[in-house]
Amino acid sequence: MVGLQRRIFGLLGVLFLVSLVVASGGSGGFYTAGVAEFRPEIMGGSSQQLLEANLAGYLELMASANGTADIIVFPEAALNSVVTLTAVPESTKLSLCEERAGDDPEIAPFLRQLACAAREHSTYLVVNVKERAPEDCPSDVSCSSRGYVIHNTNVVFDRQGAVISRYRKWNLYLEPSTNRTEEPELATFQTDFNVTFGHFICFDMLFYTPAQDLVEQLGIRNVIVTKMFNSELPFLTASQFQQGWAWSNRVNLLASGGSFPQGGISGSGIYAGQHGALARLMMTEETQGQRRLLLAKVPLDPEQDLDPSDEISDPEEPTPIKLKLLQQPELKKFATWELPMVKGSSVEKRICQEDLCCEFRISWSPVGTDPGYSYRLGVWVGQRRYEEEQYSAIRLCGLFTCSSSDVESCGMIGEKQKELGHLVEQQVLFTELQILGEFVRRPRRLITPSTLSASHLYALQPSQLAWSTEELDNLTQIKMELRQPHSQLMTFAIYGNYFDEYAEGGAATAEGSGLGALLFLLITLLMMMHLTWE
Numbered sequence: 001m002v003g004l005q006r007r008i009f010g011l012l013g014v015l016f017l018v019s020l021v022v023a024s025g026g027s028g029g030f031y032t033a034g035v036a037e038f039r040p041e042i043m044g045g046s047s048q049q050l051l052e053a054n055l056a057g058y059l060e061l062m063a064s065a066n067g068t069a070d071i072i073v074f075p076e077a078a079l080n081s082v083v084t085l086t087a088v089p090e091s092t093k094l095s096l097c098e099e100r101a102g103d104d105p106e107i108a109p110f111l112r113q114l115a116c117a118a119r120e121h122s123t124y125l126v127v128n129v130k131e132r133a134p135e136d137c138p139s140d141v142s143c144s145s146r147g148y149v150i151h152n153t154n155v156v157f158d159r160q161g162a163v164i165s166r167y168r169k170w171n172l173y174l175e176p177s178t179n180r181t182e183e184p185e186l187a188t189f190q191t192d193f194n195v196t197f198g199h200f201i202c203f204d205m206l207f208y209t210p211a212q213d214l215v216e217q218l219g220i221r222n223v224i225v226t227k228m229f230n231s232e233l234p235f236l237t238a239s240q241f242q243q244g245w246a247w248s249n250r251v252n253l254l255a256s257g258g259s260f261p262q263g264g265i266s267g268s269g270i271y272a273g274q275h276g277a278l279a280r281l282m283m284t285e286e287t288q289g290q291r292r293l294l295l296a297k298v299p300l301d302p303e304q305d306l307d308p309s310d311e312i313s314d315p316e317e318p319t320p321i322k323l324k325l326l327q328q329p330e331l332k333k334f335a336t337w338e339l340p341m342v343k344g345s346s347v348e349k350r351i352c353q354e355d356l357c358c359e360f361r362i363s364w365s366p367v368g369t370d371p372g373y374s375y376r377l378g379v380w381v382g383q384r385r386y387e388e389e390q391y392s393a394i395r396l397c398g399l400f401t402c403s404s405s406d407v408e409s410c411g412m413i414g415e416k417q418k419e420l421g422h423l424v425e426q427q428v429l430f431t432e433l434q435i436l437g438e439f440v441r442r443p444r445r446l447i448t449p450s451t452l453s454a455s456h457l458y459a460l461q462p463s464q465l466a467w468s469t470e471e472l473d474n475l476t477q478i479k480m481e482l483r484q485p486h487s488q489l490m491t492f493a494i495y496g497n498y499f500d501e502y503a504e505g506g507a508a509t510a511e512g513s514g515l516g517a518l519l520f521l522l523i524t525l526l527m528m529m530h531l532t533w534e
Helices: 002-023 047-064 109-121 202-206 208-217 238-249 415-420 514-529
Strands: 030-037 071-073 124-136 148-157 163-168 187-190 196-201 222-227 252-257 268-272 277-281 292-299 335-338 345-353 356-366 374-385 391-402 428-440 445-453 465-472 475-482 489-498
Touching (some): 030 268, 047 109, 047 292, 109 124, 124 222, 148 196, 163 187, 163 196, 196 202, 196 208, 202 222, 208 222, 222 238, 238 252, 238 268, 238 277, 238 445, 268 292, 277 292, 335 345, 345 374, 356 374, 356 391, 391 428, 428 489, 445 465, 445 475
Parallel strands (some): 030 071, 030 252, 071 124, 196 222, 222 252
Antiparallel strands (some): 030 292, 124 148, 148 163, 187 196, 335 374, 345 356, 374 391, 391 489, 428 475, 445 489
């Protein structure tokens, strides 16, 4: 009961702070944010040596901002391991850089070094760590063999290096050594530049709690996510998902991702609601990954007008796609229709499945002569299973590429595209593309644009995409339209996540993704444990 009271008072305090920020205005103002795309060291030394190498990389990237960043974010699972744990205080009045700031011997030296770096560069700092919690292992959770609790934890330092926020991950994915809290946490912090942030970790982004709670219940407009995200075609590659989430929630999103392309892990960016990406990076052409800090000026209010000339665009030159990608496992259950590869084609098509109907209006023309690549229109109402009893209820409709005429080849990269980075087998120029979807209304859902260009696997920017909604009785009608001709589309879809509809009895399965999930599990264990290679 005491814990519940503390949580209620905490939420009321956050709402008060948010109201102060709103009342103070802030239109026309900006802050400078940095997000790191970071390749962790996972082999070649002891756990302590790997930690020190990663810490050195963090400090180097922080210094590269030259004191210009108001806030810097590092990704999930890229620093320490279950062998090099640290305690994380909920908050501290003094900087952890001070010797007298807390007498907890379990606070690791590396955490204090990061506090000192935040003070040295006068920046807010968000890092993700493996935390050893002070409480003993409860009898009903799977930590009895070691006798203590481990959390996947975000920790936030202010400009002086004091801890001002902590969040422990609620939605775990392939993390057998990690424990959940007794109830989900909603983590926020206020800054001296009139922004209140909410933050969470990776897999949380697919669920209502805590991600949508922060936006819908607390009114948070600036969100941070630390990620080690495994991309999946055709609808859930990292930057594509991040940009769509920020777009539909009308929030600024700072997303920092791990960089391990040979395992399908890459994707970082800074997004300003329906203004699209301000900075972004997908490592498509390399297998080693990078350590790079992306910087951008972010509007205090994601709704305020920005100069259209500042919109970033895709790189001009396509590159080979070496990023290992998972495939949507339920494609054979979609209701689909294949586009004939005939010059000067157009069609108006209505496709329905269960309670979802979508109307497509398309004009297209193949540019090449090789029929090796194809496109399908698809509609799906179904359930995704991720791990154990974790589900998403999905309603979607859209256009997506296939590497052959077989629907099960959709969401796969063709061999030529792997080599050259674009849809060389069958370039198709879309001169008109409009989707009108009739999505059933529910109290808790998130419907996003899901778009993808073959060049570098980035989402379409606002100058390329029109999006509007209209409420009709028990339906929401969503119109999504291509603003200009495009010849490198991989995905153009409306993606709905319905949070209150779950599979019963574990009937839904992630067929076809087992090998990818197994590979991801092995890579994740290496990253999180930093196994000793001596």
